[in-house]
Amino acid sequence: MMTHRLGRAVAALFAFTLAGTAASAQTLPARDLTYIIPFNPGGESDVTARLQEPVYRRLTGHGFVIQYKTGGGGAAAWAQLNGLPTDGGTMMGFNTPHIFLQPMSGKAGYRTADINPVYIFQLTPHALIVAADSPIKSIEEYVAAAKAKPGAITVAGTGTHSANHVAQQSFDQAAGIRTTYVPFTGTGATVTALLGKQVAALWNFTTVGVEQKGKVRVLAVAMEQRHPQFPDVPTFREKGVDMVDGAMRGVAVPAGTPDPVRRQLSETFRQINADPAFRQKMIDGGYVPLDVGQDKLPAFMAEHTRRYAEIGKLLGLVK
Amino acid sequence: MSATGETTAARRDWPGLAGAGAAILLGGWMLHEASSFSDFAAVFPRTIATVMIAASLLLAGRIVLAPAVRPRAPGGSAGRRLALVAVAVAWVAAMPVAGFLAASLAGFLATMRVARFTPWSTRQAAFEGLAALAIVGGFYLVFEWGLGVPLPRGWLV
Amino acid sequence: MLSDLLAALTPLNLLLAVGGVVAGTVIGALPGLTATMAVAVLTPLTFSMEPASAMIALGAIYTGAIYGGCYSAILINTPGTPSAIATTFDGYPMARRGDADLALTLANLASVAGGLVGALALFALAPPLAEVALAFGPVEYFWLAVLGLTLIASLSEGSLLKGLIGGCVGLSIAMVGTAVVGGDVRFTFGLPGLLGGVNVVAALIGLFCIPVVIDLVAEPGGHMEMAESGRGYRLSEALSEVRGGAWNLLRSSSIGTFVGALPAAGGAIAALIAYAEARRTSPRPETFGKGAPQGILACESANNATVGGGFIPTLVLGIPGTPPDAIILGALLVHGVRTGPNLFQEQSAIVYTFMAGLLVSTILMLPLGLLLGRYAYRSIAAVPKTLLAPTILLMTILGTYAIQGSGDDVVVMLVLGVAGWLLGRAGFAAAPIVLGVVLGGICEQGFVQGWLIGGAQEDLVGMFFGRPISLAILAVIALTLLYPLLATRLWRPRLAT
Incomplete structure (x- = not known):
């Protein structure tokens, strides 16, 4: 099994050295994308990435190299995001509300503005x-x-x-x-x-x-409508508590990654999310697919920064 | 650091005393830091620091009061030990700049020099030099390409 | 059901089991590459297979990786995976005195025995054991960690006080980073690289391996005593040791199975507790830590038993028993297999084929492991020191980097390694420090969670001292701590005459 992979790798080595020189900085590099997951293998972020990979491979001809960088509820990874290569070959998963709440303590090692989101693809x-x-x-x-x-x-x-x-x-x-x-x-x-x-x-x-x-x-x-997997379970709103929220997941790139590359990545993740089989697997698993791409992200981030500032007060993170 | 330390039986355990002192300082610092933590995050550091300080005080007392045998002093060359640590530090420090492959080749060869006690003959040098290349290159290939670990890039790759 | 079991014996599945065991063993033998990583890295290769074959391959990789950790533990005093920490205690001393071949064979036999006990327990006792695992609450985890910490008393090499201080240093290292309860950032010196805490594997490599390399280059002599050639595997010696330690093997495997079934514990803790018990009940506890074959039998059987044990909550409850189980569950999801409490009922064909495959892989480990172990031993023995020292150093740096692609981990490893060597010079052994690092998180979280829950129920005393399992663990702790005293009082006089 290892040798199979090694053989492929050696072939890829040559392909890469050739392609690496030809590829301009304006498109995704023609090799497997390093996808850093800030949580343990087997968690929601990891399972989603594993389900995304086959679709990504079909769309681009390349796969993911999944790496786990865990600790501090994700902060350990996000604090290092902007030190990573900016050629578009590396991206990192990120979660809300983590990236809004953690920096409020001032000790998380990063600011919310340091995260450069490319796409938000799901809500739990x-x-x-x-x-x-x-x-x-x-x-x-x-x-x-x-x-x-x-x-x-x-x-x-x-x-x-x-x-x-x-x-x-x-x-x-x-x-x-x-x-x-x-x-x-x-x-x-x-x-x-x-x-x-x-x-x-x-x-x-x-x-x-x-x-x-x-x-x-x-x-x-905490949804606006009931989840298809739980038709008998009420929403909080039905019970008079206005709570529609959850954790959202997406991918971010290091600061300095060129704009065209970001748009290309964003478009690719939009296409992955649009894949009917993938979408169905997500819904079956209890996820809610979301599509917040490059065009909508600035407004989205601004709105959530405001909202979580309130929640930060509730948690006692900001006085 | 010489091998002669083993013979004197009644010497005090100065390294042990230094260790106890360091542990007391560490415990004190932890107690100081813990004062700014929330209750639930502070309870464990406080307990551990207190136990550590108490044990260190006991140990220090025992070392000072009762003449103890110093723990076995290791023989061998202190210079080589220091050199090895220096090489390892340089190796790790060079990785982000020079990349994994260049830093490791240099580090590997330097460590070979530190671990070598007899002069190299030309044949040996050639053989071991080639072996070094093969080992570093082999591990590089297995990790970077077989296991998909993106290693730091630099001068060579 | 029988046909499901036999499905594990198709040529393809057998081939996958062989390949998985070999790949897992090699990866597990490299310091830094843990069983979790072996499974994570090789998981994508299984996506093109049938779910049952994929499970067999992943189970084989997992089993092999847990076993492979013993090679580096015995040969270079560095646990290849955290599960092999306790193997260093007696494995490396045996290697130093020239018994590396015997130690490797013992580890192989013990791993196979433990793996079989774990896999059979998965077959026969999965549902009831899963129920017991659920009864294990935060307080029980706390006491279990305390039981593990009592090992400090026996690992202190002379000075109990020094061992205690070392253990506290280890516990302090475990507290670095973001606190789970309270969310405070603790002891990070303001470095973002430490927010996630000190990586346990990086700490292990540093504390165990760096001192070995430092002392290796100081003298011209060999790394370990070389055995005269032609001794083979020393199987008959190993088998007689196994016969003498049959009860030890059974007890250690049972401990391993049970601790493996606890979702928050793992191979490292199982092996440490089995080791502590083996030492406590041994007629010659003073030989432990100095190259006692029974010590190797205890920890190697326990850690491989956690493989089968860990699959119990994974398959019965849908809760991963160990980190590699979490990845295997994730892989099943990708295969479109619904995991969770109904897996056993709804997918019994896959589950039974997988369990049979796990048994087959474990049995295959006997010949494959002996061969690979011999190869590992020969290569370490044949390599001249000029190449061995840099190769070990390279493996520590590369292995630590590979844990999560982080240069910070390498720095932490090196700093702890040099500090560990200095502390060793002052008589503070590495083992108690490592014990603290490994057990610190569980110990603290169990205690604080128990405190929170007990506080909410307004019954703190009952929380910590009123629950039956807690009381049972407490009794073992008391026995472990008091036994040496009792033993001296009761038996020494008679033995002396």
Whole structure:
């Protein structure tokens, strides 16, 4: 297996040295694209990249070289984004709300403006989840239980000042309740804690509801309309809580990457997202495809910077 | 640093004492830093720092009060050890500038010199020089092209 | 079901198992390239295969990589993967005194035995073991980490106080970076490269391997005692050691299977705890750390048992038991296989073929591993020091860089390596420091999460001391700490006469 790959690699070595000299700085280099994932292998970002790769290969004739640079909830990777090569051969996944909230502490090693987004391709909406045999059957019962004993309900989530943490804080504020947020590393650990009855509930995304179907009950999802995978699960809006949000994922390039290359990448990701089979796989997995390309990104980033400044106050990140 | 350290049995464990002192400084610094953390992030550093300081104080006391045998001093050339560390530092520092291949070839050859105790004959030098090229080049190919690890680029590649 | 099992024996699947074991073993043997990385790198190659064949290939790579970690642990005192940390304790001393060949054969037999126990447990006990894994909460993880930390007492090489200080240094290193609870940025000296913390593998390579290279160049003598030629694999010696340690193997494999099934623990912790238990129950605990064959049997059987064990929550609950399992789950998703709690029921054909494939790969590891081990031993033995020292140095730098393509990790590795050598000069052994680095995260998170949950339930004491599994682990901790005292009191006088 290794030799097969090596053989291909040696052939690629020659192809690359020839192509490398010919390619101008205005187009994507004719080789595999280095795709840096700031999270652990097997997570949402990684699975999405793995599903994108075959479509990308069909469109461009090249694949991804996926690298994992983990730590600090993604900050370790994003702090190094602008030191990477700018020929368009390297890009990095990024997530919201992370890139808005982390820099507020002033210690994240990067500013939101340092991230140069190329495309945002998906949303995983927040979801409030309990175990299937939990006594809490509905969002009303959840709120009632929290009101009866403030702080006694424990809710697992991934990380501090993360998307899950934002969801917990926003919902508690909107519903006027108090719960205890218990951060874990990684979705797997939170699901274990939920199924093992270590915690009463879990803030995560619709994706967990899909993966753990039958073992968990999704109480509500933070979407405008119900998710096709959960036709029976209400949205928070239906229940009178105005919460439509989640984690968004996209790709960014180092500052200095030429504009035509960015537009080309953006167009490629638009085409990947438009692929019907890919789109269906995303929806089946609980994701919501999003299309925010180069044209819409400046306005999008400005709007979210404003919005998360408010949430930063709620979390106590900004005074 | 010489090999003679082993013979004197009643010498105090000065390196151990230095280690204890360093640990106390580290613990103090951690306690100082922890004062600005939130409660949940501070509890563990505080506990560890306290245990570390307590153990270091005990160790220092024991070293000063009871004459202890110094731990085995390693024999061999201190100069070569220092040279190796210097080569390794230079190697790592040169990687971002010179690229992996150039830095590693130079670093590899320098380390060979540090590890060599007898002069090279021409044949040996030629053989080991070729071996060095093959090893560095082989690892480079396996990692860069076989495992898809993008190594730093520079002077050679 | 039988036909699903036999499907693992098609020529293609057998070939994939052989290729996977070999590729995994080689990658695992290189310091820095962990089992996680081996699986991640080779995953795309399996996308063109049938899901069951892909699973067999990935399982074989995973098994091989966990096993391959023992080569560098024994031959150059550097765990090829974190799972092989405990293997260095006795493997390297054995190699130094000229028993590298025996150590490699022992590691092979133990790995196969442990792998078989893990795979059979996956067959027979998966659902009940998954339930027990779920009962393991933050507090239990905390106590498990504390149990691992009690090993400091036995790894301190003379001075318990120095071991304790070393352990605290390791725990401090584990706290560098962004705190999971609280989100504070701690001890990073303002360097963005440290935001994600000190990479455990980089720390391992630095602390274990750099001191070896530093001392290697200082003297003209050989790296290890060379055995006289023609001793072969020393299989009969190894087998008699295995017969004498059958109970040790079984216990260590069971520990490995169970710890592997815990989603937040892994091969490193399993091997360390199995090692601690083997030492505690050994009639000659003082030989451990100085080249005790039973130490190798304990940790190598435990770490390979985590492979089968880790697949238990992966297949039964849809929760990855170990990091490589997470990638394999992701790969299944790409194949269009629905993972999750229903995988066992809905895709039983794939699951059973895969389990049979895992058994086959484990058995194949016996001949393949012996051959590869011999080759690794011969190449290390044959290479003159002028080439060996730079090659090891090259591997540390390259391997550390490859973990996540980061030059910062290489700097961290080198700094820790030089610091580790200096500390070693002062009598602070590397093993307790590494123990702290590996266990620090789990220990802290378990404690703080337990504190949060116990606080919310207004029952902190009950949280930490009232849960049955916690109490059981606490009892083992007490036994481990008090046993040496009891043993001296009760048995020494009689032995002395």
